[in-house]
Amino acid sequence: MPYAAGHRTEVKGKIIQSARRLFNRDGFDNVSIAQIMAGAGLTHGGFYSYFKSKSELYTEVLGCFFTDPNWKSCWEGVEVDLSSANLGPQVVRAYLSRQHFEDVENSCPMVALPTDVSRSNAPVKRAFETVFEAMVSVLERSSIENGRPRRARAQATAALCVGGMVVARAMLNRVRADELREACMSVALTLGGWRDESKLKNGKSKRPRSLSAGRI
Amino acid sequence: MPYAAGHRTEVKGKIIQSARRLFNRDGFDNVSIAQIMAGAGLTHGGFYSYFKSKSELYTEVLGCFFTDPNWKSCWEGVEVDLSSANLGPQVVRAYLSRQHFEDVENSCPMVALPTDVSRSNAPVKRAFETVFEAMVSVLERSSIENGRPRRARAQATAALCVGGMVVARAMLNRVRADELREACMSVALTLGGWRDESKLKNGKSKRPRSLSAGRI
DNA sequence: TGTACATCAGTGAACGCGCGTTCACTGATGTAC
DNA sequence: TGTACATCAGTGAACGCGCGTTCACTGATGTAC
Numbered sequence: 001m002p003y004a005a006g007h008r009t010e011v012k013g014k015i016i017q018s019a020r021r022l023f024n025r026d027g028f029d030n031v032s033i034a035q036i037m038a039g040a041g042l043t044h045g046g047f048y049s050y051f052k053s054k055s056e057l058y059t060e061v062l063g064c065f066f067t068d069p070n071w072k073s074c075w076e077g078v079e080v081d082l083s084s085a086n087l088g089p090q091v092v093r094a095y096l097s098r099q100h101f102e103d104v105e106n107s108c109p110m111v112a113l114p115t116d117v118s119r120s121n122a123p124v125k126r127a128f129e130t131v132f133e134a135m136v137s138v139l140e141r142s143s144i145e146n147g148r149p150r151r152a153r154a155q156a157t158a159a160l161c162v163g164g165m166v167v168a169r170a171m172l173n174r175v176r177a178d179e180l181r182e183a184c185m186s187v188a189l190t191l192g193g194w195r196d197e198s199k200l201k202n203g204k205s206k207r208p209r210s211l212s213a214g215r216i
Numbered sequence: 217m218p219y220a221a222g223h224r225t226e227v228k229g230k231i232i233q234s235a236r237r238l239f240n241r242d243g244f245d246n247v248s249i250a251q252i253m254a255g256a257g258l259t260h261g262g263f264y265s266y267f268k269s270k271s272e273l274y275t276e277v278l279g280c281f282f283t284d285p286n287w288k289s290c291w292e293g294v295e296v297d298l299s300s301a302n303l304g305p306q307v308v309r310a311y312l313s314r315q316h317f318e319d320v321e322n323s324c325p326m327v328a329l330p331t332d333v334s335r336s337n338a339p340v341k342r343a344f345e346t347v348f349e350a351m352v353s354v355l356e357r358s359s360i361e362n363g364r365p366r367r368a369r370a371q372a373t374a375a376l377c378v379g380g381m382v383v384a385r386a387m388l389n390r391v392r393a394d395e396l397r398e399a400c401m402s403v404a405l406t407l408g409g410w411r412d413e414s415k416l417k418n419g420k421s422k423r424p425r426s427l428s429a430g431r432i
Numbered sequence: 433t434g435t436a437c438a439t440c441a442g443t444g445a446a447c448g449c450g451c452g453t454t455c456a457c458t459g460a461t462g463t464a465c
Numbered sequence: 466t467g468t469a470c471a472t473c474a475g476t477g478a479a480c481g482c483g484c485g486t487t488c489a490c491t492g493a494t495g496t497a498c
Binding site: 027029030112116118119122125128133155159160164166167169170172173176179182183186 | 241243328330332374388389
Binding site for chain 1: 472474
């Protein structure tokens with residue numbers, strides 16, 4: 001055994017991390033294998049002893065806080081226990097945060113690569129679906145009962161988080177992008193029942209507090 | 217004048233339409249100029265007498281029901297008067313419809329190309345922003361007062377429509393994709409105040425009808 | 433009506449380039465003695 | 466401890482290919498007479 005046992009696993013992990021960063025920034029098709037390997041400190045030729053093809057990497061790269069226990073970036077301070085009942089509002093705030101908006105390279109791939117995925121093959125779509133369903137589950141588990149189906153609300157909340165970020169990143173005007181993130185965050189928190197209704201500036205609403213399912 | 221006056225304009229329009237279809241299906245980077253020109257019944261060489269570069273086409277291709285008066289596809293039957301107060305629910309239903317989900321080539325580019333746009337230059341992002349803001353305006357104008365800011369609700373509704381479709385298209389399981397579209401549609405209609413509350417299956421909600429701002 | 437012509441829309445060969453993938457090889461590694 | 470060695474992780478030249486872009490040219494067109 002010329003090389004230590006975990007050597008290949010470690011190098012493979014470096015290649016995947018390099019690919020994730022580059023794919024997040026430039027998309028599947030605008031990243032070359034030479035770039036990916038260079039990002040892992042290697043040259044392009046060695047790639048095919050780790051992966052059968054470039055597209056095999058796509059599935060490996062999809063993974064986020066919801067499926068990957070080692071996720072970092074904007075998730076610092078967010079509870080790690082995925083079944084926690086308090087996780088919903090933390091997730092929504094972290095997902096729609098300025099940090100997540102700016103840090104494209106370490107972004108959740110659902111924000112950076114959804115249309116690349118929709119043009120890809122079945123295994124890639126399956127991997128995307130797994131991450132999205134994991135996000136929905138987290139939101140559903142901590143959502144507060146308010147008479148409307150929890151799963152449907154969690155699905156819409158997740159779509160709102162992902163969609164808000166995707167659209168914000170496609171805008172030119174930073175102020176409008178910020179405004180959009182804030183609007184999505186506000187609605188997402190309300191949808192889960194995590195919104196502190198007393199903070200509402202517009203006092204016209206006569207909706208009784210007991211039905212708003214706020215946390216406080 | 218060897219060719220009729222409107223000839224160039226007409227051909228340019230054909231090139232843009234061909235590009236729109238192909239970009240929607242395969243993304244900016246997976247479509248060649250030869251393909252675009254072939255779709256317009258021409259050969260690749262003539263392209264540069266119509267456009268300075270390939271990327272100049274990107275901005276031309278962004279345009280949807282909200283900015284382009286000739287839009288078709290899933291918008292059949294939807295009112296053309298963008299300032300109509302009844303347009304909101306029509307737009308939400310058409311946008312999240314099965315037809316719009318399936319007809320990728322004639323899709324709204326905000327669904328098919330948002331991440332391609334986020335990797336593009338300023339003019340492309342500006343064009344995207346214009347379409348999105350037009351959609352927000354339409355939703356805002358017809359949204360019903362319920363004590364929460366109308367613009368913020370309209371922004372979230374638009375992000376929900378776009379995001380729901382983007383995510384649904386990236387999924388493998390068709391049933392889950394349908395379920396997601398339905399969930400987003402339901403929440404989007406509620407957000408605008410267009411939902412018929414009497415249709416809610418779960419009767420636990422005691423929210424007074426007058427505050428739900430339903431249409432009927 | 434018919435013909436000769438100037439215009440310019442459209443053609444297709446050619447360019448340099450970077451891609452994904454292959455493969456014969458090199459040389460760093462842990463092991464055996 | 467030191468050395469010779471088998472292994473195989475990693476290298477880089479080479480491949481065929483399709484891309485965006487350029488440009489000298491062709492030939493369809495409406496016009497003038």
